[in-house]
Amino acid sequence: MAAEPTRIVVTGASGRMGEELLESAGDRADVQVVAAVARTPGSVTVEASVGTQLDATLRDEESVDAVVDFTAPEATAEYAGIAAAHGAAFVTGTTGLEGHDTDPLGELDEASESVPVLHASNFSRGIAALRGAIREAAASLRGYDVEVTETHHNGKRDAPSGTALTLVEDVEAERPELTERQHGREGEQPRDASEIGVHARRAGDVAGAHEVLFAGNRETVSLSHRAGDRGVFAEGALDAAVAVAGREPGRYAFADLLQD
Structure with a gap:
Protein backbone atom coordinates (compact mmCIF):
# COMPACT_ATOMS: atom_id res chain seq x y z
CA MET A 1 0.00 0.00 0.00
CA SER A 124 19.51 22.00 -6.17
CA ARG A 125 21.14 18.61 -5.68
CA GLY A 126 23.92 19.83 -7.96
CA ILE A 127 24.64 22.79 -5.71
CA ALA A 128 24.76 20.45 -2.70
CA ALA A 129 27.43 18.40 -4.51
CA LEU A 130 29.23 21.57 -5.64
CA ARG A 131 29.50 22.78 -2.05
CA GLY A 132 31.35 19.62 -1.07
CA ALA A 133 33.76 20.05 -3.98
CA ILE A 134 34.35 23.70 -3.09
CA ARG A 135 35.18 22.90 0.52
CA GLU A 136 37.64 20.24 -0.62
CA ALA A 137 39.25 22.60 -3.14
CA ALA A 138 39.48 25.43 -0.62
CA ALA A 139 41.21 23.15 1.88
CA SER A 140 43.65 21.81 -0.74
CA LEU A 141 44.52 25.05 -2.55
CA ARG A 142 45.98 27.06 0.29
CA GLY A 143 47.18 30.50 -0.75
CA TYR A 144 45.19 30.55 -4.00
CA ASP A 145 43.08 33.60 -4.82
CA VAL A 146 39.32 32.99 -4.73
CA GLU A 147 36.64 34.73 -6.81
CA VAL A 148 32.90 33.96 -6.65
CA THR A 149 30.61 35.05 -9.49
CA GLU A 150 26.84 34.57 -9.75
CA THR A 151 24.32 35.41 -12.48
CA HIS A 152 20.54 35.60 -12.11
CA HIS A 153 17.49 36.97 -13.93
CA ASN A 154 16.97 40.71 -14.02
CA GLY A 155 14.11 40.58 -11.50
CA LYS A 156 16.06 39.09 -8.60
CA ARG A 157 15.97 41.45 -5.64
CA ASP A 158 18.92 40.48 -3.43
CA ALA A 159 22.58 40.63 -4.43
CA PRO A 160 24.76 38.70 -4.07
CA SER A 161 22.48 35.70 -4.19
CA GLY A 162 21.95 33.62 -1.08
CA THR A 163 23.64 30.71 -2.83
CA ALA A 164 26.72 32.81 -3.61
CA LEU A 165 26.98 33.86 0.04
CA THR A 166 26.67 30.23 1.09
CA LEU A 167 29.54 29.29 -1.24
CA VAL A 168 31.62 32.15 0.16
CA GLU A 169 30.96 30.84 3.67
CA ASP A 170 32.06 27.36 2.59
CA VAL A 171 35.37 28.80 1.38
CA GLU A 172 35.82 30.87 4.53
CA ALA A 173 35.24 27.82 6.72
CA GLU A 174 38.30 26.17 5.13
CA ARG A 175 40.33 29.36 4.66
CA PRO A 176 39.93 31.46 7.84
CA GLU A 177 42.65 33.85 6.67
CA LEU A 178 40.22 35.15 4.03
CA THR A 179 38.50 37.79 6.14
CA GLU A 180 37.44 40.40 3.56
CA ARG A 181 34.71 40.20 0.92
CA GLN A 182 35.40 42.47 -2.05
CA HIS A 183 32.11 43.14 -3.83
CA GLY A 184 33.14 44.17 -7.32
CA ARG A 185 36.07 46.40 -8.21
CA GLU A 186 36.43 49.89 -9.61
CA GLY A 187 39.39 52.18 -10.16
CA GLU A 188 42.70 51.33 -8.52
CA GLN A 189 42.01 48.10 -6.66
CA PRO A 190 45.10 45.97 -6.03
CA ARG A 191 44.07 42.56 -4.74
CA ASP A 192 44.58 41.92 -1.03
CA ALA A 193 45.68 38.46 0.11
CA SER A 194 42.88 38.39 2.71
CA GLU A 195 39.98 38.94 0.30
CA ILE A 196 37.44 36.89 -1.61
CA GLY A 197 36.04 38.59 -4.69
CA VAL A 198 32.24 38.42 -4.92
CA HIS A 199 30.47 39.50 -8.12
CA ALA A 200 26.75 39.62 -8.96
CA ARG A 201 25.32 39.89 -12.49
CA ARG A 202 21.65 40.41 -13.40
CA ALA A 203 20.49 39.71 -16.93
CA GLY A 204 17.58 38.25 -18.88
CA ASP A 205 15.86 35.19 -17.48
CA VAL A 206 18.86 33.27 -16.13
CA ALA A 207 17.57 30.85 -13.49
CA GLY A 208 20.88 30.72 -11.67
CA ALA A 209 24.58 30.29 -12.44
CA HIS A 210 27.45 30.18 -9.95
CA GLU A 211 31.22 29.86 -10.36
CA VAL A 212 34.02 29.68 -7.80
CA LEU A 213 37.47 30.34 -9.25
CA PHE A 214 40.71 29.36 -7.51
CA ALA A 215 43.89 30.80 -9.03
CA GLY A 216 47.53 30.48 -8.01
CA ASN A 217 50.75 28.56 -8.66
CA ARG A 218 50.42 29.24 -12.43
CA GLU A 219 47.08 27.38 -12.64
CA THR A 220 43.35 27.94 -12.26
CA VAL A 221 40.55 25.69 -11.01
CA SER A 222 36.96 26.63 -11.80
CA LEU A 223 33.96 24.92 -10.15
CA SER A 224 30.57 25.93 -11.50
CA HIS A 225 26.87 25.10 -11.66
CA ARG A 226 24.09 26.33 -13.91
CA ALA A 227 20.40 25.60 -13.41
CA GLY A 228 18.43 24.99 -16.60
CA ASP A 229 15.22 26.35 -15.08
Missing part, protein backbone atom coordinates in the same frame (compact mmCIF):
# COMPACT_ATOMS: atom_id res chain seq x y z
CA ALA A 2 1.44 3.37 -1.06
CA ALA A 3 2.24 5.93 1.62
CA GLU A 4 -0.07 8.89 1.99
CA PRO A 5 1.16 12.01 0.17
CA THR A 6 2.71 14.84 2.18
CA ARG A 7 0.07 17.55 2.54
CA ILE A 8 1.57 20.97 1.90
CA VAL A 9 0.61 24.64 1.72
CA VAL A 10 2.56 26.79 -0.74
CA THR A 11 3.11 30.46 0.14
CA GLY A 12 4.07 33.05 -2.43
CA ALA A 13 2.02 31.01 -4.85
CA SER A 14 1.72 33.77 -7.44
CA GLY A 15 5.48 34.35 -7.60
CA ARG A 16 8.02 32.71 -9.90
CA MET A 17 8.94 29.95 -7.48
CA GLY A 18 5.38 29.54 -6.22
CA GLU A 19 4.21 28.79 -9.75
CA GLU A 20 7.04 26.29 -10.21
CA LEU A 21 6.16 24.56 -6.93
CA LEU A 22 2.52 24.19 -7.90
CA GLU A 23 3.42 22.84 -11.33
CA SER A 24 5.99 20.38 -9.97
CA ALA A 25 3.69 19.19 -7.19
CA GLY A 26 1.00 18.43 -9.75
CA ASP A 27 3.27 15.85 -11.35
CA ARG A 28 4.10 14.01 -8.12
CA ALA A 29 2.25 11.31 -6.20
CA ASP A 30 4.11 11.91 -2.93
CA VAL A 31 2.92 15.51 -2.52
CA GLN A 32 -0.55 17.04 -2.30
CA VAL A 33 -1.07 20.81 -2.36
CA VAL A 34 -4.05 21.33 -0.06
CA ALA A 35 -3.95 25.14 -0.16
CA ALA A 36 -1.95 28.10 -1.42
CA VAL A 37 -1.33 31.61 -0.14
CA ALA A 38 -0.80 34.54 -2.50
CA ARG A 39 -1.11 38.32 -2.62
CA THR A 40 -3.18 37.98 -5.79
CA PRO A 41 -5.23 34.75 -5.42
CA GLY A 42 -6.95 35.22 -8.75
CA SER A 43 -3.68 34.69 -10.59
CA VAL A 44 -3.07 31.26 -9.05
CA THR A 45 -4.18 28.14 -10.91
CA VAL A 46 -4.36 25.11 -8.61
CA GLU A 47 -6.96 22.52 -7.61
CA ALA A 48 -6.95 23.67 -3.99
CA SER A 49 -8.12 26.60 -1.93
CA VAL A 50 -6.21 29.87 -2.39
CA GLY A 51 -6.15 32.62 0.23
CA THR A 52 -4.17 35.66 1.27
CA GLN A 53 -3.54 34.80 4.95
CA LEU A 54 -1.50 31.79 6.06
CA ASP A 55 -2.99 31.68 9.56
CA ALA A 56 -6.55 31.53 8.25
CA THR A 57 -5.57 28.99 5.62
CA LEU A 58 -4.03 26.64 8.19
CA ARG A 59 -7.06 26.99 10.47
CA ASP A 60 -9.34 25.99 7.60
CA GLU A 61 -7.38 22.86 6.67
CA GLU A 62 -7.81 19.63 8.62
CA SER A 63 -4.22 18.52 8.37
CA VAL A 64 -1.12 20.15 6.91
CA ASP A 65 2.25 18.43 7.09
CA ALA A 66 4.46 21.25 5.80
CA VAL A 67 4.47 24.84 4.61
CA VAL A 68 6.77 25.49 1.64
CA ASP A 69 7.77 29.13 1.44
CA PHE A 70 9.48 31.26 -1.22
CA THR A 71 8.48 34.82 -0.39
CA ALA A 72 10.37 37.78 1.14
CA PRO A 73 12.25 38.09 4.46
CA GLU A 74 9.45 39.87 6.32
CA ALA A 75 6.86 37.32 5.17
CA THR A 76 9.12 34.38 5.98
CA ALA A 77 9.68 35.74 9.50
CA GLU A 78 5.90 35.87 10.01
CA TYR A 79 5.09 32.55 8.33
CA ALA A 80 7.64 30.56 10.34
CA GLY A 81 5.85 31.38 13.58
CA ILE A 82 2.42 30.70 12.09
CA ALA A 83 3.50 27.30 10.77
CA ALA A 84 4.94 26.39 14.16
CA ALA A 85 1.73 27.44 15.92
CA HIS A 86 -0.20 25.01 13.72
CA GLY A 87 2.32 22.15 14.05
CA ALA A 88 3.40 22.21 10.40
CA ALA A 89 6.99 21.73 9.28
CA PHE A 90 8.45 24.84 7.63
CA VAL A 91 10.60 24.66 4.50
CA THR A 92 11.82 27.95 3.04
CA GLY A 93 14.08 29.02 0.22
CA THR A 94 13.69 32.75 0.82
CA THR A 95 17.04 34.53 0.59
CA GLY A 96 18.28 37.85 1.96
CA LEU A 97 17.43 36.88 5.54
CA GLU A 98 20.72 37.99 7.10
CA GLY A 99 20.59 41.33 8.88
CA HIS A 100 16.91 41.99 8.09
CA ASP A 101 14.95 44.13 10.56
CA THR A 102 12.33 41.42 11.13
CA ASP A 103 15.05 38.91 12.18
CA PRO A 104 13.84 35.99 10.03
CA LEU A 105 16.73 33.79 11.14
CA GLY A 106 15.75 34.29 14.77
CA GLU A 107 12.15 33.44 13.91
CA LEU A 108 13.30 30.24 12.18
CA ASP A 109 15.27 29.27 15.28
CA GLU A 110 12.26 29.92 17.49
CA ALA A 111 9.93 27.94 15.23
CA SER A 112 12.38 25.02 15.22
CA GLU A 113 11.75 24.54 18.93
CA SER A 114 8.26 23.31 18.01
CA VAL A 115 8.48 21.92 14.45
CA PRO A 116 11.12 20.80 11.95
CA VAL A 117 12.51 23.80 10.04
CA LEU A 118 14.65 23.71 6.91
CA HIS A 119 16.07 26.84 5.31
CA ALA A 120 18.28 26.52 2.23
CA SER A 121 19.62 29.20 -0.08
CA ASN A 122 19.44 26.65 -2.89
CA PHE A 123 17.48 23.39 -3.28
CA ARG A 230 13.57 27.01 -11.72
CA GLY A 231 11.96 23.58 -11.73
CA VAL A 232 15.25 22.24 -10.33
CA PHE A 233 14.74 24.27 -7.16
CA ALA A 234 11.03 23.47 -6.91
CA GLU A 235 11.69 19.72 -7.09
CA GLY A 236 14.35 20.01 -4.39
CA ALA A 237 12.08 22.01 -2.09
CA LEU A 238 9.32 19.42 -2.46
CA ASP A 239 11.85 16.66 -1.75
CA ALA A 240 12.78 18.56 1.41
CA ALA A 241 9.16 18.92 2.49
CA VAL A 242 8.54 15.19 2.08
CA ALA A 243 11.74 14.31 3.93
CA VAL A 244 11.34 16.70 6.86
CA ALA A 245 7.59 16.40 7.54
CA GLY A 246 6.90 14.40 10.67
CA ARG A 247 10.45 14.60 12.02
CA GLU A 248 11.42 15.86 15.44
CA PRO A 249 11.54 19.65 15.93
CA GLY A 250 14.87 21.26 15.04
CA ARG A 251 16.86 22.86 12.24
CA TYR A 252 17.62 20.63 9.25
CA ALA A 253 20.02 21.02 6.30
CA PHE A 254 19.08 20.13 2.73
CA ALA A 255 22.39 18.34 2.08
CA ASP A 256 21.84 16.10 5.12
CA LEU A 257 18.45 14.97 3.82
CA LEU A 258 19.96 13.93 0.50
CA GLN A 259 22.11 11.38 2.31
CA ASP A 260 19.16 9.65 4.03
